[in-house]
Amino acid sequence: MQECGRCHVKIRGNKRCCPLCGGPLSGEPENPAFPALPKRKFSRLSAVKLAAFLLIVFLISDGAMIYIMGGVPSWIPLSVLSAVVGFIDICVTMYYRNNALKTMQVQVIIGIFLSLVIDAVTGWHKWSIHWVMPVAFVGVMVATILIGMGLKMALQEFVLYLLMDTVLSLLQWIFLLKHMNCFQIPAVISSSACILMFLGILIFRWRDFTSASSRYFNI
Ligand SMILES: [Zn+2]
Structure with a gap:
């Protein structure tokens, strides 16, 4: 436990200076009293960004396919619709995922x-x-x-x-x-x-x- 030489208060955790007077501390620092929560690595925003990126990749490759094949294959409208709905679906799931x-x-x-x-x-x-x-x-x-x-x-x-x-x-x-x-x-x-x-x-x-x-x- 650390101790302030001026205020004579004992301080838990690991502080660089006294939180009351800012004076120097003596003694051994401890582990922090409150554990730091690990940050969520994959946030809902990154999920939506990833989904948006995949949607764009999908739409551009569909566009390229239409250009290469010289016409609109019959499955294109359906696949575009599914991709857009899938994207909306992911956004909704991320938005309401606590419910x-x-x-x-x-x-x-x-x-x-x-x-x-x-x-x-x-x-x-x-x-x-x-x-x-x-x-x-x-x-x-x-x-x-x-x-x-x-x-x-x-x-x-x-x-x-x-x-x-x-x-x-x-x-x-x-x-x-x-x-x-x-x-x-x-x-x-x-x-x-x-x-x-x-x-x-x-x-x-x-x-x-x-x-x-x-x-x-x-x-
Ligand atoms: Zn102090």
Whole structure:
């Protein structure tokens, strides 16, 4: 332990001079009282920078490919779209990475949107509305409940995600009512299951829901 010759205070850690009077210290320095936390080597900014660089590399090589081949190959638009969505996805994940639920919600919505676009671009075989949307909406509802309970969150912290997922799952009825979905069973089961899960939570945990709504919407 170090000691100041003027103030006669004992000083922990390793100081060059007395923190009170600035005078010289005698005695042996110790290891610092508070350990220095190791700095995170790979920050979220460097992740986004890396993703942006890869996106630029990808777009430039696509451009070079178009020039070399003298035309636009059919897979180029899809690959550019995937790269841009992938980039947005990485940014969102980095931005919300301390919030597992928000990250998952955004990922699922991006995934559903991407599957719709890919399906539409590749001949509209409707696998996106027949299978991807129904499974994704039920999956994200169940996962939200499991994550919320697993992280021991109060229901009011995640009930609005469940509301949003339920409302989004009802979008499947646009395809059903417009007769764009000829294979209706999964979509009907999916939106019904989402409504049931949400209503179940609403009925059994009404108080949590009202306190969350008043916090978010001031009602
Ligand atoms: Zn001193």
